[in-house]
Amino acid sequence: MVTFRLTRFPANRSGTFASGWDSPARGSPSMATANRLKKLKESLPQYPDDVFADTRMPLGDHIEELRYRMIAAIKWLVFFLIIGFILDAVGTSLGNEKVGVGKPMLKIITEPVETQTRDFYYRRTVKLMNEKLAQLTGATPEEIAAIRKELVEVHGNNLSGLSRDKRDKLMGAPREMPVIVPTKSLEVAFGPPRPGAPSEVALNLLIYPAHITAAANEGEGLLESKQYLTTLSAQEAFVVYFKVSILCGIVLASPFILYQFWAFVGAGLYPHEKRYVRLFFLPSLFLFLAGVALCQIYVLPGAVKALLKFNEMLGFDPDIRLNEWLGLAIILPLVFGISFQTPLVMIFLNRIGLFSAADYLTKWRFACFILAFFSAVITPTPDVVTMMYLFAPMFGLYLLGILFCHLFPGFDPNELEEEVPAEEVAV
Secondary structure, eight states: OOEEEEEEEETTTTTTTEEOOOOOOTOOOOHHHHHHHHHHHHSSSSSSSSSSTTTOHHHHHHHHHHHHHHHHHHHHHHHHHHHHHHHHHHHHHTTTTTHHHHHHHHHHHHHHHHHHHHHHHHHHHHHHHHHHHGOOOOHHHHHHHHHHHHHHHTTOOGGGOOOOOHHHHHHHHEEEEEEOOOOOOOOHOHHHHHHHHSEEEEEEEEEEEHHHHOOOOOOHHTTTOOEHHHHHHTTTTHHHHHHHHHHHHHHHHHHHHHHHHHHHHHHTTTHHHHHHHHHHHHHHHHHHHHHHHIIIIIIHHHHEEEEEEEHHHHHHOOOEEHHEEEEEEEEHHHHHHHHTTTHHHHHHHHHHHHHOEEEEEEEHHHHHHHHHHHHHHHHHSSSSSHHHHHHHHEEEEHHHHHHHHSSSSOOOOOOGSOOOOOOEOOO
């Protein structure tokens, strides 16, 4: 009788075991290691050789499943889109801007850039008033007349031909402005008008143009009378409103859209892996909405403020187009919502044994580079400010994912690579 040592290797994904002749150089593991690996193997679900034997789908059926899920998601999107249009019409008929979906959201989306641009111009007006109007030097009428004559005859009304001192003198020189004053408003100073006196009096007032302009700009900011987002075509406002309505429809239909997505993913998973899909659905929805809210409340105002700082530093006036701004304000919240799924993907891969917490931790440098590259590519603007607003929370979520994978580990795939103790088979 000849004795052979037959080595059993761990189960592959289909549940079968590979076998081979043991190498004398490898030796046999201890009994404690054998028992630990045996318990680990028994804790994993065991399936027959072909778990999809009864449910296997060809490529055409997978495409059909994808088509079905996409159509179902689009139906929910259209449903909420129609509901939004109806509510907007009701709000318009009632004269209440807070009733609706698309119109109130358009106001919320445009408010960050409107307020930050308004503050930009107000800061500049106050700065110029403090720097220039407070330092105006008086000049005699003869000096002012000579400067204005030089400006017309010598420089052809080009202010660049005058020195800084002469321009400051012109800025502090008064100008005549005809006005019409109602006689009734003068009764306090001069008493009641005589019978037959005119009801209006034409006067010539001396005004300072620089002061008038500064006061007008300051009042414009306080009154919030100017709209800082402009449209360049008649149809642009309609297109923007439709884009915002689609965004609102996606957010409102996100529970149903995410369900269709996870249902399609779950069709290709093992039974024990589908359980994770059901567990991850609500956290996935919460993270998506949290990413959208964080972007809308903190990221967009901060990004606009930081970008306008560059205009202020370089001395340029921002002229922001509505359609271009909405391209950022609509896409960026969706990008944040999708990017916030990072810890769930990490936990899912950990639970099914593809990566462990140690793998994520040792590869954090590669993850940092990949997340930075992803943030730079996925953000719709090329500036580093918006990229950092996305990269910072994503890397924080990556570290949070490592913590969760450490606290709630799946099985370690490296342990399964160790051999199960050899069994003696008599032939």
